[in-house]
Amino acid sequence: MKYINQSDQLNQPDGGLGIVLVNLGTPDAPTTVAVRRYLAEFLSDPRVVAIPKLIWQIILHGVVLRVRPKRKAEDYKRIWTEDGAPLLAISRRQQAAMTEILNSRMQGSVHVALAMRYGNPSIASVLQELRRKNVQRLLVFPLYPQYSATTTASIFDAVTGELQGWRWIPEVRFIQRYHDHPDYIRVLSESIRNYRQQAGEARRLLFSFHGIPEDYYQAGDPYPDECHATANRVVEQLGLDREQWHLAFQSRFGAQEWVKPYTMETLKQWGAEGIESVQVVCPAFSADCLETLEEIAMENRDAFLQAGGKSYAYIPALNDTPEHMNMLADLICRHASGWPEAEPSPEDRH
Template identity: 45%
Template sequence: MQNTKKQGVLLVNLGTPDAPTAPAVKRFLSQFLHDKRVVDMTRWLWCPLLHGIILPIRSPKVAKLYQTVWMEEGSPLLVYAKRQADKLKQQIDMPVELGMTYGNPSLKVGLEKLLESGVEDVIVLPLYPQYSSTTTAAVSDGLTKAYQSIPVMPSYRLVRDYHDHPTYIKALAESVRRSWQDKGQGDYLLCSYHGIPKRYADNGDIYPQHCEATTELLRLELGLTKEQVGMTYQSRFGREEWLQPYTDKTLEQLPSKGVKKLDIITPAFSSDCLETLEEISEQCCELFIEHGGDVFNFIPCLNDDELHIQMMIEIINES
């Protein structure tokens, strides 16, 4: 039976501070790190640690990092998210709104704007290619909470993942080929994914399997051998063991193995943000050069690339 309800799209990403200041970063990190999907420690242990030590120490430091990547229009993640939404609106015949799991615009605000447009059926597209309980499942939790204050909830479908979608893989491959064309091909292509605690995967989170599948499909699309491609995990936090191999430790070792010219891509990130523009493009570059590397080519995220938008359209049409 054909769906006669008016449809709309809610594009979702993690979120970002409202400003590159310590207070704004503290508000954002507090909301983010309070989520049990992100940190599942017992609350009576975690909350005093978070508010007494972590937020007061980390917020000013993280704010300074944000200041190095902040764009004229705002936070990179939000700037690119708006560009993605604008381009998507121009190419599909339905309303499109943004909603962030943490920070602004919130999931609730995005939903309310869709409802104001008369939308009765929402396609929720979290821009997390690989599923994780720390990201996609957190979006589902956030939607449930947002619906509690909405008198008439619309029907909705949540896109769980698209780690192996052909157009996603094609878009990644094209971004790599463009880098090769502009800067020459490196000795090795490293795919760096955002990490999660190893314990989460041990308890059933399928994120590492999705990352491995994306890497292998990208390798095949580019026609590279298994020796020419690797994958690692970045952005670990705290003392607990996270998924390995770690990006930073790998970058320290690659030059001694003959990799002097490196291409690095971050397939788990749909938009450039602090973790790609500062951690990878700056910190990891310095680390690689310090340990004997010669050339470090950071390949930007898909952002508002036309193939990325085309992928979104295909996913929406398939939903």
């Protein structure tokens, strides 16, 4: 293995704490070429698609990347803004807010960086930037409330994969999940309650979580259970009875069976059954993105109304609201508290 030469930083002063906020990612532009590049990276991750590599690469490059990028590029165009992809724009605002909050709360140098698991800014480039700042402690925060091997563990793979090439590595901590943290449940519940107080309560509240294949769940991925735990705790806070809410899973890809029930089929069934009004919230997403703004707020809305529904609304993600940012900052401070002062980088004895 070829190691990165770090001798030039060994005698630099302690660069403090590096905090890396990580989300999924987005294409650089709403074009077929950019989406193909993004999907090639995303769908080549064995954490995401657990099919034998040789077989999947033939399918991916022979079929999927020939068809899907053009269609998904059109979807991205529907939500693209002057600031670019909503996920990246919102994430940058989250980074800015977190920088302000943490620098007011924590002593010493704090560097808040933003990385995307796929696309830009990449995890590797962000870690290299923090290395140049000589951070002694590194806190990685995947912005996924519920743990899944397809998301949180994939970020762990990317972080450790980059660090394997470093001669000296900082002390590393990793926030694994916060799906049932009381503060998260409180902020999420208040967001839903406030929306419904202003817009009125629909007959049904649907919690729509991003899905995973059923066999991933059977193999031990706890994600669906954590989704149910989140929804159940929020429902308790809102005081809803069982007829007022439901949970489903969205964003199915491919022919295999995913965890059920499916969001699209649920909404179509409700429309056909005469459920006239629905509000949908997506607690697995800490920032609005293609899956919420296009899939849920547009595509699924159309399906519900065409099936007979009358009123449909998407409740926005927590995004960069002050309540959300302060809650995430509290989580970071709890993980960082009690972290001893870092020892200086060891001198290279070789």
